[in-house]
Amino acid sequence: MGDITHVPTFVVELFGITLTVNYLTVFNTWAIMATLIVLAFIVRGRIKETPGPVQRVAELYISAMDNLTRETLETTSRAYFPLVATMFAFLLLCNWWGIIPGFEEPTKDLNTPLSLGLMGFFLTHTASIRAKGIGLYLKEYTHPFFIMAPLNVVGELAKVVSISFRLFGNIMGGAIIITVVSWMVYSVALPPFLYAFFGMFVGTVQAFVFTMLTITYIAVATK
Amino acid sequence: MDGITGVELIRAAALLGAGMSMGFGAIGPGIGEGFAAGKACEAIGRNPDQAGLLTRTMLVGQAVSESTGIYALVISLLLIFVVKG
Numbered sequence: 001m002g003d004i005t006h007v008p009t010f011v012v013e014l015f016g017i018t019l020t021v022n023y024l025t026v027f028n029t030w031a032i033m034a035t036l037i038v039l040a041f042i043v044r045g046r047i048k049e050t051p052g053p054v055q056r057v058a059e060l061y062i063s064a065m066d067n068l069t070r071e072t073l074e075t076t077s078r079a080y081f082p083l084v085a086t087m088f089a090f091l092l093l094c095n096w097w098g099i100i101p102g103f104e105e106p107t108k109d110l111n112t113p114l115s116l117g118l119m120g121f122f123l124t125h126t127a128s129i130r131a132k133g134i135g136l137y138l139k140e141y142t143h144p145f146f147i148m149a150p151l152n153v154v155g156e157l158a159k160v161v162s163i164s165f166r167l168f169g170n171i172m173g174g175a176i177i178i179t180v181v182s183w184m185v186y187s188v189a190l191p192p193f194l195y196a197f198f199g200m201f202v203g204t205v206q207a208f209v210f211t212m213l214t215i216t217y218i219a220v221a222t223k
Numbered sequence: 224m225d226g227i228t229g230v231e232l233i234r235a236a237a238l239l240g241a242g243m244s245m246g247f248g249a250i251g252p253g254i255g256e257g258f259a260a261g262k263a264c265e266a267i268g269r270n271p272d273q274a275g276l277l278t279r280t281m282l283v284g285q286a287v288s289e290s291t292g293i294y295a296l297v298i299s300l301l302l303i304f305v306v307k308g
Contacts, residue, residue: 162290164299165290165293165294166286166287166289166290166293168297169290169293169294169296169297170289170293173293173296173300176300200260200272205282205283205286206286208282209281209283209286209287212283213287
């Protein structure tokens with residue numbers, strides 16, 4: 001029970017700046033990235049004319065992601081498809097990672113969702129400037145009247161906060177509920193079902209929502 | 224018995240605030256998600272072929288409307304674990 005608030009930190013002094021690093025998040029993120037790369041190489045080595053089970057699952061995933069981007073982004077879908085497919089796979093594995101004993105979800109640390117949200121923010125605005133030109137892009141901030149400009153800026157920044165806190169809150173809340181209930185029942189019988197709900201179900205839904213919202217923001221900004 | 228100190232009062236207020244934040248914060252998402260599920264049921268009843276699409280859209284909408292409840296949860300967690308008094 002006492003380990004809920006404990007954050008493992010590693011402090012580095014670099015050119016006079018003090019950096020505080022949560023080494024568990026860094027380790028788990030790299031482990032997930034390595035897993036994804038290894039999976040990609042396994043699938044790549046088995047590509048054949050008549051697909052085996054591994055290739056079939058990979059093709060199912062790729063075509064589902066392709067359909068999703070095509071429905072939302074229409075013409076520019078090819079440019080964003082790699083991002084969307086990778087982001088969903090990464091977040092899915094991140095949210096499921098806590099099910100493996102001894103590992104923690106990187107999304108339980110606010111830094112992971114926040115950095116992904118900021119990536120989406122910069123991507124959205126770059127795509128918007130590229131699609132409309134800087135003049136039309138700036139003009140959108142004064143949309144109904146000129147006075148509304150500060151409100152529109154805050155609205156854009158609030159998107160980053162809402163998208164990252166949604167993922168963080170869901171995973172962190174689930175992890176805390178799992179810890180507290182496991183402590184109450186002495187880890188008997190109940191925890192696997194909690195992991196199935198908070199890890200698998202909520203994790204899948206939240207990974208999907210995060211990916212979906214990122215592409216929706218891009219689609220709205222480029223329209 | 225030497226009375227309640229200021230630290231204990233801050234702790235008590237933080238715990239009370241955490242409970243109230245979660246309690247009031249859960250009202251909105253509860254109503255909203257129930258409304259979304261009800262409407263999705265109506266839509267599936269009218270048009271059962273589209274059940275898969277409707278369920279997916281409903282889940283995404285619910286997860287988005289849940290975010291206000293999640294903000295309340297984050298505030299509660301901050302009050303419980305960060306405010307030591």
